[in-house]
Amino acid sequence: MNAPVMVELEGETDPLEIAMKELQARKIPFTIRRYLPDGSYEDWGVDELIVEKA
Numbered sequence: 001m002n003a004p005v006m007v008e009l010e011g012e013t014d015p016l017e018i019a020m021k022e023l024q025a026r027k028i029p030f031t032i033r034r035y036l037p038d039g040s041y042e043d044w045g046v047d048e049l050i051v052e053k054a
Helices: 015-024
Strands: 032-035 041-045
Touching: none
Parallel strands: none
Antiparallel strands: 032 041
């Protein structure tokens, strides 16, 4: 996708490894939309999530 890398690379070249590193650093530019039973929704940024290391 040619998106800019949001973290310092330490030799990583695999896009999945880079994305995991961005997620753990809470720098990945994603918003998660959670739909609720009443039809409304909540938007959550990655910086608001609890991310466990895999």
